[in-house]
Amino acid sequence: MKENILIIGGGAAGMEAATQLKKLGLTPIIIEKSDALGGHIAQWDRLFPAFHPAKDVVAPMLESVKGIDVLLNTEVNDIQCDADGFKAVLTNGKTIDAKAVVLATGFDLFKAERKQEYGYGIYNNVITSLELEKFFRTGKDERINNPKKIGFVHCVGARDVKVGNTYCSKVCCTTALKQACEMKEVFPNAEVYTFYMDLRMFGPGYEDLYLKTQRDFDVKCIRGRVCEVSENMDGRLVIKAEDTLFGKPLKMTLDLLVLMCSMEKNKSIDKIQQQLGVANNSDGFMQNRDMYLGMNGTAKDGVFVAGTCTAPKSLPDTIAEARSVAVEVFNYINNK
Amino acid sequence: MIIEGKQKIWADYQKDIPDDHYFYVRSCIRQAFWPGSEVTFLDITRNKLGKDFYENPYHTTCGGIAYHSDTIPQETAMTIIARQFALMKESGYENYVCSCITSFGCYTETLETWHEYPELEAKIRQYLWDSCKKEFAKPKYLAHASDLIYKFRFDIAKQMKFPLVNVKTGKPLKCVEHIGCHYSKMFPSKGFGGAEYPHVLVGMIEAWGGEVIDYPERRHCCGFGFRQYFVQANRGYSESNTYKKFESMEPYEPDLIITNCPGCPYFLDRWQYVIAEQTGKTYGKNGYGIPALTYEEVAGLVMGYDPWDLGLQMHQVAIEPLLEKMGIPYDPKKKYQGVNGKDLGQPMCPSCIKSV
């Protein structure tokens, strides 16, 4: 029997893990529920902190998975485990035997309408970070009509017990600043504001991006969470927030409000995850064995995790985890 | 504004309450300020719609005002509430409906607290027994009176004589809806439509032919705030909240305001007079104010009740322009006549806002 490795998820983590596993002489099979590989990152236009085109990262990844079995529009319906390994029944009726399973199921973007006070889906000019990214890619969004004042709200669906997510989504801060700069590039005369609680510039070059955002792009960062959005007679948005540094509430009218939606656990995999015996952690993401040496392992032997299925992560972190999971799987197969 | 987005939320926030057999409790403020409203509610539900709404003469205040003014501890307020529930049990009812939003908030808060801390419920049970020798049962369903009018809005629409339409222009009246803060801001799931986009009054306006206005300060409190009003020196804060709302709704030129809280219609009504006196500004057309009505008053108007039977003369802001817009006949001479045709005497006329 071939040493099949079942990789669930064809995003950055899945593709990179598959590439590396193939190099190590194993036979990865990618199961992707959508009709294309690439995951969320393929929907992104440019990456922080240096405005690197996302396609320059995705294209080589797609190139390197050529020759690997990829099943698109496919999900795992049922999975069983025995001494030989795993037997997965797919939605297309096929059955796959695998020695190990890599869960690279990624994340779901927080549904912005759940944060009702921001009026996403109710007010015309409230959009999400993903929709803005699409605008950058295609140049088309009927809600973006030469806005004069643009606001970004950080931590939408993160660090918020009211929506049940108490964790930090890690990448939204830097994304917000990146998108704020890009908006200034597209609309140089617009005033751009970001409403943050903390600016978590955790990576190399991120703080430089923050400096550039302030100094070169003249983006105004206001510390305070937008608490309420309404629409005025002209259809413009009236937002309320507290400027917590100034110690006073503030009110302003905006033409566009971008919600920096957090990452949430991809729940479409819940059933399979349960069958595999992989629990969730307190943030609702998958529980890995531990966050240091066992970050790719799970409570179940032969079931591995990589990427944002365990926690919000940046793309470099995801790629690093995908590479490390390949080594983990390789060692697992060889020591069996 | 994307109405479908709101409709999605409204669909999510529907609560399950029966439409009959309620134990009805009154509101301290409403029976004093808007006596016609509660009478109208009982008349509509009992006589126009044929429902069973029982009112026990021994029921009291819920203690909410004292509780929110920090003059009694929560246990005391809960014991008062427990006594109300005991009366309901004694009267053989399981469904509880209150006329007051503050009460609704207190009842909801009490039930939720007991749910989280059963030992507190046991303690209150003991307190009630010690003080009144009564035993209570928690209501099976708790509703606010506006929930029931919301539920009956289409039945009322069937009996409607004067829809919320301007008879001269044929256009729907522009209605501002103002929800009492304690209706759903504390427990969004306890109100029709949730906390951000409540549907309870919007549903009535839509059913009765009006046009809903969603203005930027829609969610803002009327300014009552208990402590802010009860201390005279603080009343400026209270008034300023109302002022903020009127400044925000003014460009929409609303014809009327519908409220579901005891304090809100009072403050939205009376502060218009004070603002006019202090700043010279009025928000209605031609020196009039914008009438702020209770939902029962609006229901009564559309169903053809006599405006003076509804107690609309109790409003500071003149109601006559609205009656004329809706084409409702009224006898100006009867405005200040009591039930027996007795002259009640005319109030003094304010200098800045038209009262007739």
Added chain:
Amino acid sequence: MDFGFCLSPSSHVQMDKIDLATFNRLKETNPDINTCIACGSCTATCTAGNFTEMSFRRILLMLQRGKEDEAKKMIQRCMLCGKCTLVCPRGINIRKILLDITR
């Protein structure tokens, strides 16, 4: 008529109505003015701040929130000693900005 109370002014900063002329003038000659991260070093070290409410961090915010009069009032406390400039982690030429505000 005296009611014994009156309308209280809104505490909201009305961002749509504020005048940023001074801040924008300062920005032209001191582009770093935007890079404040509100760490408060300037305030903590301020010689005048040891005795008064003087805070450069707040002065910057006041200017950005249209409270120029308040800012100018606070600046009166400044002794121009320059400690703020020495401790600023963003390298903002605070002393120069303080002087420029008063011109």
Added chain:
Amino acid sequence: MKIFDPFVLPFVLGMAFVLTYCFVGLIKVILQLPKDDRKKFLRSLVTPKTAWANIRDLFGDCLFHVKIWKRNPILGYMHSAIAFGWFMIIVIGHVMLFTLKPLQGVEIEGFARTFTNFYYPIFFKYFAEEGKIFGFLMDFFLLMIISGILIAVVKKIHSKIVGVKRVTKFGFADNMIRFALWTIFPFRLIAEKTNIYAFWWLYSIDLLIFMCMLPFTRYMHIPTEALFILLRHAGLNAREPRKGYALAQIYSCPSCGLCIDACPMSVNDKNSGNTSAYFMKKLRNGDTEEAKRIAETCLMCGKCVKVCPVSIESCDIKFSQRAETPYYVNSDHSYLDVILTEAQRSGEISSNNNKVLYFAGCMTQLTPKIMRAMKKIMESAGEEFQFLDENGGICCGRPMILSGKTAEAQAMIAKNTELIKKSGAKKLVLSCPICYKVFKDEYHLEGVEILHHTQYINELIKTGKLKVNKGDVNYVYHDPCELGRAFEIYDEPREVLEKAGNLRKAKSEKELSICCGGSLGSFNLTQKERDEITCNSVADLMFNNPDEIVTACPLCLKTFARKAPVAVKDIAEVVSSQL
């Protein structure tokens, strides 16, 4: 015998113009002087001491350029060859006029006589024979001038040959008059030797050009410097940036550019335009905006004043320029009143007059190790001491003065004075040269000895109160601007360091020491520009590979610490570690 030729007319015209201009200018300057200054000036002219100094410097500075000689002999020769040579030619011309009597036999009297005397010495050879001795002298000085001009040409083409890195960049007028100056003497030489008539014309026209342009170019320094020397010796101070004494200084600046190389800012070529030479030039040209900008960019380190061959007090003029900037927000330091009583109530100030009062200053609050070291030193020396500002004090007022707000500084000066007087102390020790400067210059603390801690420590060692163990660390000492150039406290710190270890020399020392770059004097310099200055200064200090850089200013200490490759210490710290 010829007594007149039309070619003298250009010269006569030029000379008449320049004399009139200078006379009007002289009156203007004197009238612009404040009344008390004018009195002072007139009195100084007849006071023997100042009168002698005037004569000494008029010759030494104007003709022999002693100061330039000291700094750069080649340039010294260049200047004195031209100035002294020219002076001698004029003198000898006049001597010849009276001894050789070229107009003998021609009867000219009254105005015509004066008129001929006016141009005769300039064109002597055309009208009469010089004779052997005078002929030789005239040729000698003429050649001397031409040799000076040759150096000037070389300097213009390649300044580094004569030891100058940067030269002032000039506009059209300055270049043109320089060309005129350079050609005057060769033309004269050719005219005299060949007697080609055209060259007499060229010579005369050159003189006309030179004199007509003189008032509008830097060469105005030639006549003005004489006046400036007199005013300077009268002990005046510039009070307004473009009037009176300052005006005399503005016109005395020869734009020689010596200050350009000296200026610490010149480490960045872009900033060499912010040096004093350009400042004076902007003032002369009436470019107030630029003058203001330069005045506010300057570090006020005072090095340009020290190297200036004309002794122009450009820092004073910059101060007066800064003071002209209007401020629309008045300072309000009334809160200081309250502090005083608070401090007294908390018992921070007692009145024991045996105690040494120590004032750390704002900057030292940011370098607590200096305070700690001073505490240890005073304890070891068995001194009774008290801190005036242990928990934060009041600014000394110097930064305000540096901003041109001298009046506003008075509030702080008054409060500090009051605090110090109330303490009853007779000795005040300061750690910050910035404070030291203002305490010395502006405070009225009669009966209180004001010492910088370098002086104080030296005194403690000399009186035997403090024993310092000599270590084997190699130190280099950086002279802080406001201690060194301002008060010439050069020896005390060096004596102290010799006791504590080995003292190595920096490349530029004492009055030539390079500002650390952190100076509060500058408003406009960015952090990056300051860093460049710091690096340059550090490199200069590291010239002899010392183990540690020692300074005596908390601001220098903080500034150097950012960029120095070795440890940077305050002198107090060094001493306290060697006790």
